[in-house]
Amino acid sequence: MGIFVKEFLKTKGFKMTPQRELIFRSFFEMGEHVSVDELYDKVRQEDSSVGYATVWRNLKLICKVGLAEEVNIGDGITRYDRVTRVPHGHLFCTSCKTVTEITVEQLVGLLSQTAKTRGFVPESFKIEVQGVCKECRGAAGEKDKSGASAGG
Amino acid sequence: MGIFVKEFLKTKGFKMTPQRELIFRSFFEMGEHVSVDELYDKVRQEDSSVGYATVWRNLKLICKVGLAEEVNIGDGITRYDRVTRVPHGHLFCTSCKTVTEITVEQLVGLLSQTAKTRGFVPESFKIEVQGVCKECRGAAGEKDKSGASAGG
DNA sequence: CACTAAATGAAAACGATTTTCATTTTCAAA
DNA sequence: TTTGAAAATGAAAATCGTTTTCATTTAGTG
Numbered sequence: 001m002g003i004f005v006k007e008f009l010k011t012k013g014f015k016m017t018p019q020r021e022l023i024f025r026s027f028f029e030m031g032e033h034v035s036v037d038e039l040y041d042k043v044r045q046e047d048s049s050v051g052y053a054t055v056w057r058n059l060k061l062i063c064k065v066g067l068a069e070e071v072n073i074g075d076g077i078t079r080y081d082r083v084t085r086v087p088h089g090h091l092f093c094t095s096c097k098t099v100t101e102i103t104v105e106q107l108v109g110l111l112s113q114t115a116k117t118r119g120f121v122p123e124s125f126k127i128e129v130q131g132v133c134k135e136c137r138g139a140a141g142e143k144d145k146s147g148a149s150a151g152g
Numbered sequence: 153m154g155i156f157v158k159e160f161l162k163t164k165g166f167k168m169t170p171q172r173e174l175i176f177r178s179f180f181e182m183g184e185h186v187s188v189d190e191l192y193d194k195v196r197q198e199d200s201s202v203g204y205a206t207v208w209r210n211l212k213l214i215c216k217v218g219l220a221e222e223v224n225i226g227d228g229i230t231r232y233d234r235v236t237r238v239p240h241g242h243l244f245c246t247s248c249k250t251v252t253e254i255t256v257e258q259l260v261g262l263l264s265q266t267a268k269t270r271g272f273v274p275e276s277f278k279i280e281v282q283g284v285c286k287e288c289r290g291a292a293g294e295k296d297k298s299g300a301s302a303g304g
Numbered sequence: 305c306a307c308t309a310a311a312t313g314a315a316a317a318c319g320a321t322t323t324t325c326a327t328t329t330t331c332a333a334a
Numbered sequence: 335t336t337t338g339a340a341a342a343t344g345a346a347a348a349t350c351g352t353t354t355t356c357a358t359t360t361a362g363t364g
Binding site for chain 3: 203
Binding site for chain 1: 330
């Protein structure tokens with residue numbers, strides 16, 4: 001973390017603060033699928049004066065600069081994943097609600113030879129691809145609407 | 153729609169009402185990725201006395217009986233897709249926010265020979281598989297927590 | 305027709321997210 | 335080191351999609 005992220009943010013016009021440092025570090029110490037509340041709890045173990053909005057804003061910032069992205073599993077809570085640049089999928093158990101990560105290779109195996117390796121019985125799946133469509137590439141220059149961009 | 157769905161619902165203990173008939177019919181007349189608000193608007197074009205909660209409850213019911221499932225693209229709005237039993241993916245343009253459907257075959261083509269067929273430049277993607285994990289299949293009997301079950 | 309359970313509509317409650325605003329802090333420039 | 339503008343913070347309130355409540359109406363069985 002430290003100096004690298006600080007310089008990285010500086011080049012984008014953002015300033016470094018103790019809270020931000022703590023929030024960023026905490027986020028990257030955690031696993032995947034981190035919710036705002038979870039990060040908030042962890043951050044406050046170290047500094048209980050940090051506000052919820054600050055944690056939330058910095059989580060958004062982490063996404064904005066492309067270091068993480070939102071994941072939505074349908075339970076109404078937005079979670080955040082580090083951008084690993086290694087495509088992977090998630091196994092959501094519809095019973096116990098756990099989330100397990102698998103690689104695309106594992107996914108292919110999972111779907112083709114059901115329940116062999118992982119004992120996970122797939123019921124349905126979704127594939128979502130983020131990107132820019134032909135029209136938008138043609139138009140060029142509509143990008144600054146929400147600021148955030150999905151890394152990948 | 154008509155009599156088939158009515159009988160189908162009856163066997164599950166649900167009653168048919170004019171509102172329900174209208175809501176179900178409207179939903180299946182619409183495309184995919186339908187939000188509550190969109191369905192509400194369409195329903196009220198035909199009967200403006202139907203309440204929002206009724207539309208919402210019936211959309212949930214459609215999911216509950218396995219005719220549709222929730223889709224979450226990360227904009228905070230839950231959308232609903234008919235269950236087609238044909239696995240497919242979604243292309244989300246990060247610029248204009250449009251959603252395009254593609255088959256898994258098209259997806260593979262898309263990812264391997266970028267931007268050839270559709271002109272869509274993929275930036276990242278997510279794969280989500282709904283199912284039941286080994287532990288839960290072993291445990292057996294925790295299923296009636298939320299009622300709804302993903303079809304597929 | 306009569307009865308019971310389900311369904312409805314309006315409004316309120318809920319809860320995660322997002323914004324507001326007064327204050328504090330960072331950081332580049334003087 | 336001091337200064338000033340822009341950014342960041344914390345607390346609280348606002349927002350907004352979702353869900354529940356409740357009194358009333360309706361569907362479907364007998």
